[in-house]
Amino acid sequence: MTGGFALEQRLRIRVYLEDTDAGGVVYHATYLRFMERVRTELLRAAGLQQSETFQSDVSFVVHSLELAYQRPAMLDDEVEVSCRVAEARPASLTFEQEVTRVSDGEVCCRGRVRVACISIASKRPKRIPPELLERIQAPPAP
Amino acid sequence: MTGGFALEQRLRIRVYLEDTDAGGVVYHATYLRFMERVRTELLRAAGLQQSETFQSDVSFVVHSLELAYQRPAMLDDEVEVSCRVAEARPASLTFEQEVTRVSDGEVCCRGRVRVACISIASKRPKRIPPELLERIQAPPAP
Amino acid sequence: MTGGFALEQRLRIRVYLEDTDAGGVVYHATYLRFMERVRTELLRAAGLQQSETFQSDVSFVVHSLELAYQRPAMLDDEVEVSCRVAEARPASLTFEQEVTRVSDGEVCCRGRVRVACISIASKRPKRIPPELLERIQAPPAP
Amino acid sequence: MTGGFALEQRLRIRVYLEDTDAGGVVYHATYLRFMERVRTELLRAAGLQQSETFQSDVSFVVHSLELAYQRPAMLDDEVEVSCRVAEARPASLTFEQEVTRVSDGEVCCRGRVRVACISIASKRPKRIPPELLERIQAPPAP
Numbered sequence: 023m024t025g026g027f028a029l030e031q032r033l034r035i036r037v038y039l040e041d042t043d044a045g046g047v048v049y050h051a052t053y054l055r056f057m058e059r060v061r062t063e064l065l066r067a068a069g070l071q072q073s074e075t076f077q078s079d080v081s082f083v084v085h086s087l088e089l090a091y092q093r094p095a096m097l098d099d100e101v102e103v104s105c106r107v108a109e110a111r112p113a114s115l116t117f118e119q120e121v122t123r124v125s126d127g128e129v130c131c132r133g134r135v136r137v138a139c140i141s142i143a144s145k146r147p148k149r150i151p152p153e154l155l156e157r158i159q160a161p162p163a164p
Numbered sequence: 165m166t167g168g169f170a171l172e173q174r175l176r177i178r179v180y181l182e183d184t185d186a187g188g189v190v191y192h193a194t195y196l197r198f199m200e201r202v203r204t205e206l207l208r209a210a211g212l213q214q215s216e217t218f219q220s221d222v223s224f225v226v227h228s229l230e231l232a233y234q235r236p237a238m239l240d241d242e243v244e245v246s247c248r249v250a251e252a253r254p255a256s257l258t259f260e261q262e263v264t265r266v267s268d269g270e271v272c273c274r275g276r277v278r279v280a281c282i283s284i285a286s287k288r289p290k291r292i293p294p295e296l297l298e299r300i301q302a303p304p305a306p
Numbered sequence: 307m308t309g310g311f312a313l314e315q316r317l318r319i320r321v322y323l324e325d326t327d328a329g330g331v332v333y334h335a336t337y338l339r340f341m342e343r344v345r346t347e348l349l350r351a352a353g354l355q356q357s358e359t360f361q362s363d364v365s366f367v368v369h370s371l372e373l374a375y376q377r378p379a380m381l382d383d384e385v386e387v388s389c390r391v392a393e394a395r396p397a398s399l400t401f402e403q404e405v406t407r408v409s410d411g412e413v414c415c416r417g418r419v420r421v422a423c424i425s426i427a428s429k430r431p432k433r434i435p436p437e438l439l440e441r442i443q444a445p446p447a448p
Numbered sequence: 449m450t451g452g453f454a455l456e457q458r459l460r461i462r463v464y465l466e467d468t469d470a471g472g473v474v475y476h477a478t479y480l481r482f483m484e485r486v487r488t489e490l491l492r493a494a495g496l497q498q499s500e501t502f503q504s505d506v507s508f509v510v511h512s513l514e515l516a517y518q519r520p521a522m523l524d525d526e527v528e529v530s531c532r533v534a535e536a537r538p539a540s541l542t543f544e545q546e547v548t549r550v551s552d553g554e555v556c557c558r559g560r561v562r563v564a565c566i567s568i569a570s571k572r573p574k575r576i577p578p579e580l581l582e583r584i585q586a587p588p589a590p
Contacts, residue, residue: 038488040193040481042186044239045426049182050368051338055466058334062464071524084334086374091367094429097186098497142329145378180346182339187568192510193480197324200476204322213382226476228516233509236571240355284471287520324475328468328523335466381470 029158030106031064034124037099047094053131054089057119060105061135064117068157080151085114085138093128100124110158113147114138171300172248173206176266179241189236195273196231199261202247203277206259210299222293227256227280235270242266252300255289256280313442314390315348318408321383331378337415338373341403344389345419348401352441364435369398369422379414383407394442397431398422455584456532457490460550463525473520479557480515483545486531487561490543494583506577511540511564519554526550536584539573540564 035056043049065082095101102122109116114136121131141148177198185191207224237243244264251258256278263273283290319340327333349366379385386406393400398420405415423434461482469475491508521527528548535542540562547557567574 036485038481038485039185039187040191040484043181044184044186044188045181045365045367046186046188047367050342050371051182051335054335054338055464058466059462059464066524081329083329083331083378084373084375086372087334088370088372089368090370094367098492178343180339180343182342187507187509189509192484192513193477196477196480197322200324201320201322208382223471225471225473225520226515226517228514229476230512230514231510232512236509240350323469323471324477326470327465328470328472329465330470330472333466 029064030104031060031067032102032104033060033063034100034102035059037095037097037101039097042097047096048099048130050089050091053091053121053133054087056101056103056121057105057117057133057135060103060119061117061137064105064107065154068154070154078151079142080148081140081142082115082137083140085136087133087135089131089133091131093123093130095121095123095130101130107158108134109136110150110155112149112155115150115158171206172246173202173209174244174246175202175205176242176244177201179237179239179243181239184239189238190241190272192231192233195233195263195275196229198243198245198263199247199259199275199277202245202261203259203279206247206249207296210296212296220293221284222290223282223284224257224279225282227278229275229277231273231275233273235265235272237263237265237272243272249300250276251278252292252297254291254297257292257300314388315344315351316386316388317344317347318384318386319343321379321381321385323381326381331380332383332414334373334375337375337405337417338371340385340387340405341389341401341417341419344387344403345401345421348389348391349438352438354438362435363426364432365424365426366399366421367424369420371417371419373415373417375415377407377412377414379405379407383409385414391442392418393420394434394439396433396439399434399442455490456530457486457493458528458530459486459489460526460528461485463521463523463527465523468523473522474525474556476515476517479517479547479559480513482527482529482547483531483543483559483561486529486545487543487563490531490533491580494580496580504577505568506574507566507568508541508563509566511562513559513561515557515559517557519549519556521547521549521556527556533584534560535562536576536581538575538581541576541584 041048041052102124104120106118108118116136119133122129139148139150183190183194246262248260250260258278261275264271281290281292325332325336386408388404390402392402400420403417406413423432425432467474467478530546532544534544542562545559548555565574565576
């Protein structure tokens with residue numbers, strides 16, 4: 023196997039004004055946006071372009087999620103957002119994710135997000151394309 | 165003529181935490197979201213559902229805009245957003261819009277937004293459906 | 307008791323372009339924005355203005371949440387978002403919320419959201435102001 | 449002079465699902481978010497942290513802007529967003545900005561954004577801190 027797909031992905035994200043609210047901290051729904059960016063990069067590293075899936079009538083949609091907010095991230099903070107495949111089923115993937123402030127290593131938010139594979143046309147569940155699932159389940163190259 | 169389509173539309177919008185930023189005021193891009201809500205309602209009142217246009221390969225996209233920010237709207241404010249057709253051309257409409265705080269009548273933001281009619285498939289300009297243009301150009305019923 | 311604070315709140319929300327994504331449906335984080343609007347209205351009905359709490363060094367921040375997505379809401383849909391106090395503790399409130407499409411009564415998203423009362427200055431937990439907690443725990447007037 | 453502050457700043461930004469709408473393209477207000485990220489980085493390079501200005505009662509708020517949309521950016525596109533100081537006045541800065549798709553060099557959106565320096569406390573105009581204005585007006589080190 024080549025390519026060495028990592029089952030874990032990390033992304034550094036800067037907090038801009040758009041991400042905050044009048045409470046002076048990162049708005050609670052912003053963490054979902056941050057987490058989705060890293061899931062997208064993890065799937066891209068596994069060979070999946072979100073825009074291409076639209077063409078092949080395959081899409082991943084969020085099925086359910088749990089979030090625990092621990093410390094507020096603030097304007098100008100740099101955070102590192104992680105994403106790890108916790109479970110891979112025929113038609114869904116579950117990711118564990120964390121948002122950590124880089125400056126002090128504090129965890130700001132932890133999440134568990136399950137995404138389902140669906141047909142865009144029918145909006146019904148669909149099996150994950152086998153070549154994608156294989157790459158996700160296979161251990162990365164040494 | 166029946167129905168009495170008004171060339172002007174107004175919508176009251178409450179400012180929620182999602183609309184603000186760490187500066188303690190409404191985030192500058194939020195006004196564009198507010199203004200689009202009213203344009204959508206004006207077009208809906210003229211018989212156009214945005215989601216239906218997608219099915220008939222017609223879409224309106226923003227072509228250009230100018231905004232002038234005058235006073236910040238704040239969390240919990242109620243604002244009234246207006247929308248007036250300033251110009252109707254074969255393939256574009258220009259709207260004049262204002263965001264006014266209800267409590268004191270202060271204008272928070274003024275905008276001029278030109279939207280172009282396009283084909284979704286080709287992403288190229290397209291004539292506005294004649295029945296829609298007619299309703300927009302016709303004077304409202306007395 | 308007068309005033310008749312309802313422990314349940316409902317709000318009708320129209321889905322605009324800003325709420326959707328390229329998958330053609332409501333973006334998954336948008337439901338959090340919708341749910342927060344109704345929590346804000348519930349607290350407002352109980353006498354709490356979010357902006358005033360900022361002045362008295364009290365703020366509610368989301369502590370944790372669970373969401374289950376069931377059917378996608380679509381552009382132009384009207385949804386009804388509900389909010390019910392499921393649990394009231396000295397320094398936190400738990401809400402159960404649902405987003406339902408008005409046209410067919412389908413539930414699009416269900417959520418359970420726990421918000422914590424904090425001091426804005428210290429960002430530490432703080433007791434919910436007793437007069438607010440009382441109004442939330444008291445049965446609504448018959 | 450040391451440090452070599454560049455009067456121009458560029459930032460590569462990936463388009464995620466959060467940035468798009470049901471029309472299948474980047475939502476028109478998203479470009480304002482992208483442009484603000486680069487202005488923030490330009491000011492940071494000049495020694496200004498947005499969060500610090502809040503502490504010294506100085507903030508930059510958008511005063512007015514013009515945008516021209518030329519080609520839609522799409523999901524998964526990488527865009528480069530530029531920011532150039534076009535004019536520096538005692539209490540305002542005007543930036544010229546462009547969003548260009550990296551893959552084909554197409555300009556997606558052009559903007560001219562004027563930001564005003566204000567006091568956070570009074571929300572009134574205020575002179576730009578002289579050391580910041582100096583760094584912006586000084587030619588970058590060779």
